[in-house]
Amino acid sequence: MATEKLTKSYLHVPRKEPFIGMSVGQQLYQMAHKYADKEMYVFYVDKERITFKQMKDQSQKFASSLIAKGYKKGDTIAVWGANHSEWLVALFATMQLGMLLVPLRLEFPEATIVALLNKLKCKGLILTRSPSNILDRVYEIFPELKDTTTDGFHSERFPGMEFFIISGTVPEQLSLRKCVYSYDEFMTFGSEADMENVNKICMSIDMDEPCSVVFTSGSTGMPKATAISSHALLNDRKNIGFRLEEESLQYDLESARFGEAITFSGGAGYIGLIAPLTVGLTTVVLFPEFNAETMAKALQDERVTMGFFFIHHIHDLLNLPNLSDYDFSSLDIVNIGGSVIPFEMRRKLENICKYVVPSYGMTEVMLTHLSHPNDPEEKLKAGALYPIGGTETKILNDNGFIVPVNTIGELHIRTYSAFLYYVDEEKKTREMKDGNGWIHSGDLGVMDEDGYIQICGRKKDLIIKQALNLAPAELEKRLYQHPRVQAAVVIGLPDSRVGEEICACLRVDKENAPSEEEIRQFCNGKVHELLVPKYILFVDEIPTSGSGKFSRQKLTEMAMEKFPIV
Template identity: 30%
Template sequence: MTIVLDEFALIAPRNGISYVRGSTAIELSEETIGQLLAGTAQRFPDRPAAVFRGQGIRWTWSEFAEEVDRLAVALVEIGIEKGDRVGIWSPNRAEWLLTQFATARIGAILVNINPAYRVVELEYALNKVACKAIICAERFKSSNYLEMLLEIAPELAAQHAGRLDVERLSDLRIVVSMDGSDLPGVLAFSDLMARGSAALEGGAGAILAALDAELFSDEPINIQFTSGTTGAPKGATLTHRNIVNNARYVAMAMRLSEADVLCVPVPLYHCFGMVLGVLSCVSTGASMVFPGESFDPGVTLAALAEENCTALHGVPTMFIAQLEHPDFASFNLSHLRTGIMAGSPCPIETMKKAVAKMHLAEITIAYGMTETSPVSFQSSTTDPLDKRTTTVGRIQPHLEVKIVDEYGSIVPIGATGELCTKGYSVMQGYWRDEEKTHESIVDGWMHTGDLATLDADGYCNIVGRLKDMLIRSGENIYPREIEEFLFRHPKIQNAQVFGVPDKKNGEEVCAWVVLREGETATVEEVREFCRGQIAHFKVPRYVHFVSELPMTVTGKVQKFAMREQMIRLLEVEEQKTA
């Protein structure tokens, strides 16, 4: 029987303070990722596990587990040991999924490399965590991954004793190309898999059994770099226990079972894809469908219809793109039921349209961060629509959350403060960065940097980022409130609000606006829409129309980039009028 979160009581705030604790009715799992997969493959050997539509790959759970073992043995054969860091640099492909589980199977630490990284970012990431190996696609969009590796490791083609001899990447020894390569120092993924098959036929399966007995749930298994929306990426270090349990509870909140088919258009390199998507399916036996290497609204809609998907994950911009696709009405989405909308604040209007037009009556909202594995709050499939459109739900099991002021004191119910999380989901720390770790985790509490409120029933509302809050003439202004209002404008598809410096008021409100296709609007029209509806000091002084917003690969808007660009534009305008 599928266990769902509705079956145990969530503990609401008490004594009028913003502190909430999750239920402990369903015990934490101490399984490793390998053990989790083995159990599912044993229960549902012939049920569909994974579909990669772009590659024409379809695996049952038993087939998927066998492919994982082939790669795991092959990694041992080429010298990967427990604790070694193995980078994965690729869009959503079957090889990514296999690497995720094969590394976990032998106790190596998977290092997620952002597919959008360029040379400087790649070199930083590989050196930061001392990657011994990297498995990569040959190219993705405009990026040629092997060429970038050659740029920072010109000795890549020079082999010495079967290992790479490099200088700038002093720890890198093995490069595997998913697409093959003529470079003498690069292994082809297909050859690696063939090597694994031969090893298994020779009895190497005993090696995996021995390694499995040496693995423990509290050991690090994954390093994920923060998205870089506010500064240099940091390597959040996560354990089996962190992400296995988060995936379990997230799946329960969605009521996922082996009968479900989850569409995963979000990137695998991020927690949204590999934990809320992949591991949630592995924990329940639900099958996972990957529409393509990266998100495309038409390709995703086709996958939803043709694979009879019952669940869909995505960030708000993905749902907006699908809802506004010119052929949206031609796709049969009647099988859809649930999923997760997360990754950035979810516009209320977008949520309502997803429920009404995409049949996602049981879609959930989730909130969290990479450093907390990631989800801390999630709505349930039975929460009233108003709670699913105005909050991020209630606390997940075995976690504690408090909302604190600038002095660290817990604020009253309904008051705004910084959200802090404690419990099994909190990362071990930032890899080789004790200073940043101690700044973020204080007495076990992860300081998220997010501004939030809690109501009397324990529902959480994310007001914005601590660093996003702006102060105009002494008034605290939370951008999300203005963004939600702007979404009501019939011509506006997306809007992001932030502060820019002002000599008189300290900061002024600026809105970047993306209009719906075919629409036109003026600055004054947008400002007039706001007047009399929101406080005068919240009405944007500056409105800048753009065709798209600067975003990370996971769909998070980069307000720091908008702010920097807007400041430059204002300086140019000031010089013109001087």
């Protein structure tokens, strides 16, 4: 909490912990020496356990094969598929060589895949062992692979593409192609000399160089490729769990077992990937693809102590009919991101874990604001968050001036974990990050006199009705209080009379579904009168974007198909 009461919406929270001053590859070498035989990753469904030393050795081997095949610093290759160990081996291999691994999301349509592979000049594509249809999708994008030839890969659409690495069994028709390798085969190409070069290259990489590319959600268009440095990535993930610098809550992170539920290809997925490198904990990868029952089993069987989850993971977990059959006694900390967690859901979650830690972040800055278990009750109930050490926060009005406390405006952040740039997007980089290093989040927030932030939604998601700006979050918080509403997203639909009308998109208890009128009565008098929804769209599932967040764009398309817009 700020030492003095604030009058304007600006706060800098000093950082007490020293920074990690290494590249990711260098940090991997150091941690593999320190924690050699300790489990670094556990892949629960795949029944794989990988120690720190094994990950270093495997990724070095993969990197030596890349060198043997002529690939070098600055080259890019892509990975596509679900959460498996080969994904991580490839990631750490490229980080040791100063190459960039492009993480393609399974949700990306063909046109997006084609555009991104060419934009980032990818020379190769690695396929993980699942999902089962991944190779069929590759054939659609690269029909040239079906040619019965033993030659390399040649494509007018992909002039820079040279090779494919397939985890698992390679189909016979591809096994003769000089451009296609099985994952196991590729691991054998490097020599001892190549291995020595891996070490030399790794030790020469600067901590401020780009080490990874993560895509924005792309909810309003083509996703942007966000370049992140080792310094930003390592030091952001060192803050895993909660505001660690506060002495009021001590926690042994070195002994922690972190539950990873987010897809590796999303920026939030990097929390569990990089956390072992920063504090020496073990990450338990719960599944290749989300399943609440598997999640519950993994949390129990692997004695997971902490984890980062999205709200739909928690909802489905809490609504398992046999939830009480599982032993969650090891679960200390659950970090929630992606959207505001309703206070009622938070209280239910506290029945199976000790501390619930809502958080705020975005691809361009990673994790910057967190709740804390010892925050005042009124802050917790309001969903208020506090900046992590080393972060500056300010709230600006539309004219670019800092607003008084308790006034809504756009959240701006300046932090050590900020992204470097959008690849080949100079104009968009300048729009997001100004000359003074401030990130323009596009999120609306309110800062109170103690420096706590409440996120009110996206600036672009504001609904303008009768010339008033209405924040969807206000109605969403109320809807989540309804006992039979399981998920809620509020959108605006065009209306010729009032500008935009309110539409509540709801997933509800199917066996005891509330009526539309019951929902409206539940909102009357509890939210701004203009927020009471005219339209209510009941859905079986709330669609999500590639990053795992609820997709307002998809919901808007669904609602406009159903309702007669006037």
